[in-house]
Amino acid sequence: MRYKTEKVDTLIKGRSLWADGWRRLRKRKFAMLCFVIVLAYFALAAAVYLDEFLKSRFAAQGYTGLRMFNWSQTVGPSYQPPMEKYAWTPDNAQAPQAGWALLGTDFLGQSTWRKMVYGAKTSMTVAICASIISLMIGVPLGALAGYFRGKVDDLVVWLYTTLDTIPYILLVMAFAVVLRNKTIFGWEIRGITAVYLAIGLTSWVSICRLIRGEVLKRKESEYVLAARAIGCSNSRIIFRHLLPNMFHIVIINLSLQFMAFIHAEVILSFLGLGESDRPSWGSMIDAARTELARNVWWEMAAATAAIFIISLALNIFGDALRDCLDPKLRTD
Amino acid sequence: MNRTVRTICLLLVGSLLPAGCSKKNGPVSNDKVFRYPLVAKVKSMDPGNVEDVYGALIASHICESLYTYHYLKRPYVIEPQLADGMPEISDDHLTYTIKIKKGVFYQDDSCFPDGKGRELKADDFVFAFKRIANIRYVSPNWGGFKDRIVGLDAFRDYTAQFKNEFEVDYSKEVEGLRALDDYTLVIKLVKPWPQLLDDLTNVVTAPVPKEAVDLYQKDMNYHPIGTGPYYLKKWNKAVYLELAKNPNFRKEYYPDQGAADDAAAGLLAASGKPLPFIDRIIFRIIEEEQPAWLLFLRGELDVMGIPKDNFSSAVDFGALRPTEAIRQRGIQLDIYDQPSLYYIGFNLLDPVLGKNKPLRQAISLGFDRKKFNELFYNDRWTIAHGLIDPEMNEYDPNLVEAGFSAYDPQQARRLITEAEKIQGGPIPELSIGTVGGDPFSRQIGQFVQRQIQAIGLKVKVEYVDWPTYVEQMNKGDMQVFAGGGVRFNAPDALGVLQMFATKFFAPLGNSFFYSNPEYDRLYDQAEVMFPGPARTELYRRMERMVLADYPAVLTNRRVQWTLRHGWVKNFKPHPFLYGYFKYMDVDSENQNSYKSRTKGLEKER
Numbered sequence: 001m002r003y004k005t006e007k008v009d010t011l012i013k014g015r016s017l018w019a020d021g022w023r024r025l026r027k028r029k030f031a032m033l034c035f036v037i038v039l040a041y042f043a044l045a046a047a048v049y050l051d052e053f054l055k056s057r058f059a060a061q062g063y064t065g066l067r068m069f070n071w072s073q074t075v076g077p078s079y080q081p082p083m084e085k086y087a088w089t090p091d092n093a094q095a096p097q098a099g100w101a102l103l104g105t106d107f108l109g110q111s112t113w114r115k116m117v118y119g120a121k122t123s124m125t126v127a128i129c130a131s132i133i134s135l136m137i138g139v140p141l142g143a144l145a146g147y148f149r150g151k152v153d154d155l156v157v158w159l160y161t162t163l164d165t166i167p168y169i170l171l172v173m174a175f176a177v178v179l180r181n182k183t184i185f186g187w188e189i190r191g192i193t194a195v196y197l198a199i200g201l202t203s204w205v206s207i208c209r210l211i212r213g214e215v216l217k218r219k220e221s222e223y224v225l226a227a228r229a230i231g232c233s234n235s236r237i238i239f240r241h242l243l244p245n246m247f248h249i250v251i252i253n254l255s256l257q258f259m260a261f262i263h264a265e266v267i268l269s270f271l272g273l274g275e276s277d278r279p280s281w282g283s284m285i286d287a288a289r290t291e292l293a294r295n296v297w298w299e300m301a302a303a304t305a306a307i308f309i310i311s312l313a314l315n316i317f318g319d320a321l322r323d324c325l326d327p328k329l330r331t332d
Numbered sequence: 333m334n335r336t337v338r339t340i341c342l343l344l345v346g347s348l349l350p351a352g353c354s355k356k357n358g359p360v361s362n363d364k365v366f367r368y369p370l371v372a373k374v375k376s377m378d379p380g381n382v383e384d385v386y387g388a389l390i391a392s393h394i395c396e397s398l399y400t401y402h403y404l405k406r407p408y409v410i411e412p413q414l415a416d417g418m419p420e421i422s423d424d425h426l427t428y429t430i431k432i433k434k435g436v437f438y439q440d441d442s443c444f445p446d447g448k449g450r451e452l453k454a455d456d457f458v459f460a461f462k463r464i465a466n467i468r469y470v471s472p473n474w475g476g477f478k479d480r481i482v483g484l485d486a487f488r489d490y491t492a493q494f495k496n497e498f499e500v501d502y503s504k505e506v507e508g509l510r511a512l513d514d515y516t517l518v519i520k521l522v523k524p525w526p527q528l529l530d531d532l533t534n535v536v537t538a539p540v541p542k543e544a545v546d547l548y549q550k551d552m553n554y555h556p557i558g559t560g561p562y563y564l565k566k567w568n569k570a571v572y573l574e575l576a577k578n579p580n581f582r583k584e585y586y587p588d589q590g591a592a593d594d595a596a597a598g599l600l601a602a603s604g605k606p607l608p609f610i611d612r613i614i615f616r617i618i619e620e621e622q623p624a625w626l627l628f629l630r631g632e633l634d635v636m637g638i639p640k641d642n643f644s645s646a647v648d649f650g651a652l653r654p655t656e657a658i659r660q661r662g663i664q665l666d667i668y669d670q671p672s673l674y675y676i677g678f679n680l681l682d683p684v685l686g687k688n689k690p691l692r693q694a695i696s697l698g699f700d701r702k703k704f705n706e707l708f709y710n711d712r713w714t715i716a717h718g719l720i721d722p723e724m725n726e727y728d729p730n731l732v733e734a735g736f737s738a739y740d741p742q743q744a745r746r747l748i749t750e751a752e753k754i755q756g757g758p759i760p761e762l763s764i765g766t767v768g769g770d771p772f773s774r775q776i777g778q779f780v781q782r783q784i785q786a787i788g789l790k791v792k793v794e795y796v797d798w799p800t801y802v803e804q805m806n807k808g809d810m811q812v813f814a815g816g817g818v819r820f821n822a823p824d825a826l827g828v829l830q831m832f833a834t835k836f837f838a839p840l841g842n843s844f845f846y847s848n849p850e851y852d853r854l855y856d857q858a859e860v861m862f863p864g865p866a867r868t869e870l871y872r873r874m875e876r877m878v879l880a881d882y883p884a885v886l887t888n889r890r891v892q893w894t895l896r897h898g899w900v901k902n903f904k905p906h907p908f909l910y911g912y913f914k915y916m917d918v919d920s921e922n923q924n925s926y927k928s929r930t931k932g933l934e935k936e937r
Contacts, residue, residue: 072782072785078707107707107775108707108778108779108782181794181796190792190794272768272770272774272795276768276774276777276793276795277781277792277793283774286771286774287771287774287775289622289771290620290621290622290639290641290771290772291641292641293622293625293639293641293642293645294641294642294644294645296641
């Protein structure tokens with residue numbers, strides 16, 4: 001038997017969770033500003049990648065890359081303070097380079113500004129790759145543990161509880177030391193790769209625990225029972241029904257973890273376990289540690305300012321995202 | 333409940349009080365204390381196993397060798413230390429008979445009966461030398477003895493059958509090493525060994541009591557027992573080392589002769605007084621420069637090298653003296669050459685670098701040594717134009733013009749084209765290994781990378797820890813190594829020439845794996861030659877032969893700029909003498925009053 005349905009004009013058009021979240025987020029001006037800042041950091045990182053790609057692709061045609069990202073170029077004398085000897089006149093041949101020394105130079109006469117910009121690429125790369133790795137491990141493990149319970153659950157809980165007992169930074173350092181300069185299946189793990197692998201492989205615990213709890217809670221809900229009743233397989237229930245309904249939780253968690261990943265990268269680079277060939281905020285602070293004795297403060301200031309701004313923006317944006325996407329926190 | 337909490341709080345506070353008070357109100361010691369900073373942990377103080385400067389420095393104050401350098405005389409003069417007079421040398425220069433001083437006792441230690449140090453015997457030298465030859469002991473100093481003493485190489489082969497060093501029977505005779513009696517040592521050589529006396533000044537050849545090795549075994553690295561003026565009192569591997577005056581130390585007196593201007597400099601004021609003057613030597617291990625610098629300014633360290641980032645505030649470079657602020661603190665500046673050679677080495681077993689001399693030459697020509705010196709050493713060090721140090725007799729002043737250390741990036745780029753022809757295509761990315769534990773090393777790594785990139789080569793830098801660096805370099809696993817250099821222990825240049833002989837392939841010193849049959853032939857001639865014009869000419873010829881093959885980019889030589897508080901007396905730098913603290917003195921009164929004076933200075937600022 002078939003029933004005809006009629007369009008009821010008086011019905012209010014429904015909004016998805018995401019559309020509703022976006023609507024709420026847009027109302028928060030400061031959170032939106034932070035979102036723009038975060039996007040700007042991402043855009044910078046993407047632009048550096050694009051520039052490097054174009055340089056390798058069109059080197060023969062004479063493309064040498066954008067000046068803004070050419071951090072290894074000497075733009076002035078060693079340790080030139082910010083704003084000093086800044087003579088940007090049209091007839092000065094050095095002028096275009098001197099402009100890049102606006103925030104001072106390092107021991108090789110490289111622009112602090114350019115290194116700070118390049119540091120964004122390093123940090124964003126690490127944070128994104130570590131997020132992907134931690135999601136790829138944490139989400140399936142959490143879902144399997146919560147859904148199947150029993151021995152699978154015991155194993156996963158034992159694994160993440162064991163990892164959780166080791167202080168985070170020590171664990172990341174240990175992984176970084178073990179992984180760096182190694183070749184695994186023909187893949188040479190160097191610099192930044194060792195950093196994001198170390199962070200990713202050690203940071204899946206919180207997302208795993210969260211997903212496990214959510215799956216435990218939701219596996220008896222109506223839509224899962226309905227899916228089971230119509231004969232869906234376990235994998236279909238987990239990956240097509242449960243996980244998409246929990247995705248907002250993953251996003252909220254990730255936005256807050258992202259900041260922790262950036263901090264971990266800075267700490268590793270500061271300790272000499274991170275990026276060594278290219279600038280990173282951690283290595284800039286590390287270099288400035290001894291240079292402060294000769295009043296070279298600008299590298300430290302530039303790196304900490306960059307970290308401060310992205311940390312603040314991510315924090316505020318993450319909080320706002322959680323408020324907007326988590327229905328339990330809604331008051332309106 | 334409240335009473336329990338109160339009791340616990342009182343107990344806690346009570347337990348903390350003595351710790352807090354002891355420093356300020358505890359008894360003030362009248363001991364003369366000398367405090368010296370170390371920037372790295374000490375690997376070993378066991379004489380046979382000493383391989384770095386710090387190990388040698390500490391071991392030389394605990395253990396003594398047969399001979400030593402006169403503290404004050406220049407040019408450098410060798411004099412007996414544990415030996416009773418200079419050796420009796422046979423006409424063919426193959427037999428050395430050395431008398432040993434009577435009445436020299438080891439420090440008291442539980443390895444001896446009743447804990448009382450026994451008298452030194454000639455057998456202790458025989459044991460010490462055989463121990464270095466023991467293949468299971470894995471001494472880094474074997475290279476100096478190889479093919480030198482009759483029967484010692486055979487003894488080394490014999491030890492190979494044992495699983496560990498302690499199973500070896502040391503009573504097995506070695507023809508070239510015999511103790512005729514308790515006070516006579518006879519060394520028979522395979523061939524003349526002109527540097528033997530120089531080598532016998534090295535702490536590596538110090539006597540070792542077998543009782544100590546039997547008791548401490550592997551722990552000998554941190555339990556040196558010797559006849560020296562000090563003994564190891566306290567030791568904390570990562571932080572602190574303390575030496576205290578050895579009550580068993582024989583009667584030894586401050587020298588009454590010196591160089592021409594020593595009397596005017598007050599260096600002979602202590603002539604004839606018994607040694608040592610200082611009661612305790614404290615080595616503080618501080619890996620970071622800035623905390624060490626601040627401790628020095630506060631008067632908690634007595635001497636200090638100058639960190640590069642503090643150089644301009646500490647030294648008036650033009651006037652070669654400390655700045656006014658530093659002089660107000662009574663601090664003095666000592667500047668002296670330290671025979672050494674720093675370089676960026678090429679592994680010649682590498683398929684890319686080994687066969688490509690233009691490539692190695694290009695890298696050498698593309699390296700701006702002057703800029704390197706300015707950036708990292710405040711222009712204090714000198715550029716190395718050759719292998720042999722200017723402090724050595726065989727130094728060739730004409731090498732500067734030969735251009736082995738020239739900077740010519742344009743010529744370097746031209747040579748790269750030639751190198752690519754030999755390679756049969758573009759030069760693949762090169763890999764430089766360096767020690768990267770601190771910002772300074774990483775900055776050096778970056779600088780070297782930029783220099784090589786500037787001539788059109790691709791290069792990556794691998795930062796590793798020191799043990800990994802040494803292991804990879806010695807195994808030939810590192811393509812280019814830029815982690816340091818060598819400091820010479822004797823005024824004879826054979827040590828640096830040895831670094832390029834095939835028979836001394838790493839780990840015996842030739843980490844470049846440089847092999848040149850003609851050079852090896854000349855080396856065999858040179859190592860048995862006594863000082864003279866013929867040897868000087870041969871050394872110089874060999875030096876040019878190596879330089880022309882570019883097995884390394886020679887960078888610079890160390891010139892030591894050391895700041896010293898005014899209360900440290902009798903200091904005269906000696907590049908080859910390590911155990912010299914026994915000659916130094918400390919004005920404790922001045923040392924103790926410094927802190928209050930410093931506070932005044934800080935308030936003024």
